[in-house]
Amino acid sequence: MPHWSSPKEVFEPYIKRMKVMAGSKPIFIAQTASTxxxxxxxxxxxxxxxxxxxxxxLAGMGVRAILYFNINKECDWAINSNSGKSAGYKNAVNNxxxxxxxxxxxxxxx
Numbered sequence: 001m002p003h004w005s006s007p008k009e010v011f012e013p014y015i016k017r018m019k020v021m022a023g024s025k026p027i028f029i030a031q032t033a034s035t036x037x038x039x040x041x042x043x044x045x046x047x048x049x050x051x052x053x054x055x056x057x058l059a060g061m062g063v064r065a066i067l068y069f070n071i072n073k074e075c076d077w078a079i080n081s082n083s084g085k086s087a088g089y090k091n092a093v094n095n096x097x098x099x100x101x102x103x104x105x106x107x108x109x110x
Contacts (some may be wrong), residue, residue: 004038004046007054015061026064033069033077047076048088059097066098 011029018027033053036047068089072078078096079086093100101109 007050007057011054011058011061014023015058015063019062022024027062028065029058029063031066032066035075035077037075048091051086051088051092055092055095055098059095090100 034047034050038046070078079089
């Protein structure tokens with residue numbers, strides 16, 4: 001997206017569409033991430049808040065799993081970026097609606 005978008009702007013239209021198409025199926029987000037680069041500047045606190053808000057909203061919408069794109073590629077998508085590990089991500093995955101699995105734990109289940 002060409003501008004900083006709220007989690008509601010990013011996810012809500014797609015989640016609603018998926019529920020109409022296959023309402024009884026679980027919804028998994030196969031890849032998502034956030035950058036610290038807002039319209040105004042580089043703000044790690046904005047990234048942290050976006051992650052907390054996103055996971056809370058997605059849990060409330062019935063999303064069952066989220067895979068985070070944890071790579072610094074075009075910008076600082078990774079959880080460990082700029083000022084270190086994202087407190088927002090840690091807070092987000094502590095939502096009781098989710099059961100966090102590390103990459104190693106996830107690989108054992110596959």
